[in-house]
Amino acid sequence: MDWSFLDSLKFDQSGLIPCVAQDCETSEVLMVAYMNRESLTDTVNKGLASYWSRSRKKYWIKGETSGNTQEVREIRFDCDLDCVLIRIKQNGGAACHTGMRSCFFNKLTPEGLVEDGQRIFDAENVHGKQPTAS
Amino acid sequence: MDWSFLDSLKFDQSGLIPCVAQDCETSEVLMVAYMNRESLTDTVNKGLASYWSRSRKKYWIKGETSGNTQEVREIRFDCDLDCVLIRIKQNGGAACHTGMRSCFFNKLTPEGLVEDGQRIFDAENVHGKQPTAS
Numbered sequence: 136m137d138w139s140f141l142d143s144l145k146f147d148q149s150g151l152i153p154c155v156a157q158d159c160e161t162s163e164v165l166m167v168a169y170m171n172r173e174s175l176t177d178t179v180n181k182g183l184a185s186y187w188s189r190s191r192k193k194y195w196i197k198g199e200t201s202g203n204t205q206e207v208r209e210i211r212f213d214c215d216l217d218c219v220l221i222r223i224k225q226n227g228g229a230a231c232h233t234g235m236r237s238c239f240f241n242k243l244t245p246e247g248l249v250e251d252g253q254r255i256f257d258a259e260n261v262h263g264k265q266p267t268a269s
Numbered sequence: 270m271d272w273s274f275l276d277s278l279k280f281d282q283s284g285l286i287p288c289v290a291q292d293c294e295t296s297e298v299l300m301v302a303y304m305n306r307e308s309l310t311d312t313v314n315k316g317l318a319s320y321w322s323r324s325r326k327k328y329w330i331k332g333e334t335s336g337n338t339q340e341v342r343e344i345r346f347d348c349d350l351d352c353v354l355i356r357i358k359q360n361g362g363a364a365c366h367t368g369m370r371s372c373f374f375n376k377l378t379p380e381g382l383v384e385d386g387q388r389i390f391d392a393e394n395v396h397g398k399q400p401t402a403s
Contacts, residue, residue, distance in 0.1 A: 137381040155289055155298055162296035164289055167352045179377070212382065213372040214365050218301045220373045231348050238347040239354045243313070247271040248346065 136179070141172060145217040151187055154219040156230060159208040165230035166238040168197075170219060182207050184223055203227035229255035270313070275306060279351040285321055288353040290364060293342040299364035300372040302331075304353060316341050318357055337361035363389035 146152050151169040158165055168186040170178065174194055177185045184205035185196045198204035205223040212219055231238040240252030280286050285303040292299055302320040304312065308328055311319045318339035319330045332338030339357040346353055365372040374386030 136379050140377065140382050143382070153287055153301065155301060157298055162298075164291055164296075164298065164354055167287065167289060167347060210377040211373040211385075212375040212377070213301060214367050214369070214374065215372075216375065218372075220298055233348050235348070238349075238352075239345040240348065241346040241350070243274065243344040243346070245270050248274050248277070251345075 138176075140212075141176070143216050144175075144212065145215065146172065147217075149189075151189070152217060152219055154184075154186065154221060156184060156205060156225075157220060157222050159222040159224055163237055164239060165223075165225060165236070175219065178207060178221070179210065184221060197230075198226060201227065201232075203229055205230070227255070232258065234258040272310075274346075275310070277350050278309075278346065279349065280306065281351075283323075285323070286351060286353055288318075288320065288355060290318060290339060290359075291354060291356050293356040293358055297371055298373060299357075299359060299370070309353065312341060312355070313344065318355060332360060335361065335366075337363055339364070361389070366392065368392040 144152060150171045152175070153167055154170050155167050156165045157163065169189055171187040174185040174187050183196060184207055185194065188195045196204070204226045205221070206226065207221050207223050209222040210219065229236050231240070234254055234256040236253040236255050240250055241248040242251040278286060284305045286309070287301055288304050289301050290299045291297065303323055305321040308319040308321050317330060318341055319328065322329045330338070338360045340360065341355050341357050343356040344353065363370050365374070368388055368390040370387040370389050374384055375382045376385040
């Protein structure tokens with residue numbers, strides 16, 4: 136692997152680059168998250184998407200706890216080399232921690248935002264939470 | 270139009286939110302750019318994508334000079350309300366200022382980045398530049 140491209144990339148002042156994850160079969164945009172140099176290198180090496188969580192301030196292998204990993208089929212960078220696009224196979228069917236297939240389930244309508252997406256699982260049942268009594 | 274959603278969005282410390290522009294017919298990811306509150310409002314109102322250029326530090330209607338405007342068909346926000354996805358009709362066929370259909374023409378291979386995309390126009394002939402003698 137020729138890693139010299141890493142030095143061409145424009146990571147921001149926090150050392151991050153935004154990454155769009157797109158379904159390799161349907162081309163649906165599933166999520167946008169951030170990578171640092173380490174998570175991008177690991178994504179290339181292991182073929183599983185890993186990111187940097189800005190809220191938890193930690194390295195994060197997508198699906199490590201939920202099993203909803205992302206198998207990377209293709210990696211692209213934009214003209215400015217400041218954004219990543221990965222085409223992935225979404226294991227478990229859902230990219231979003233809420234249980235929706237795509238994170239982009241908030242559709243803008245004249246009445247405001249409405250939920251418009253495919254629910255794959257009940258988010259109460261994952262990430263170590265107990266299911267509700269109902 | 271109920272604009273209250275604007276107050277729910279998480280613009281960053283610079284007042285910006287990243288926006289993924291996706292072709293409404295092919296679902297190809299064409300570009301990622303940034304919007305501030307004004308450009309997002311105008312995008313909704315006018316139905317043409319406008320952004321905030323971080324490099325030129327100015328409001329920017331996509332295609333204003335080149336004619337390669339983006340007609341907005343759908344606007345979505347992600348679960349964290351810190352990213353926009355617009356599905357658009359790309360007039361002129363090219364989203365990228367380089368003349369490529371998509372900005373994401375840099376494909377990662379074991380040998381590094383290779384150009385892999387559809388060229389729509391010769392970038393020398395737009396944006397006020399004179400064509401080369403050849």
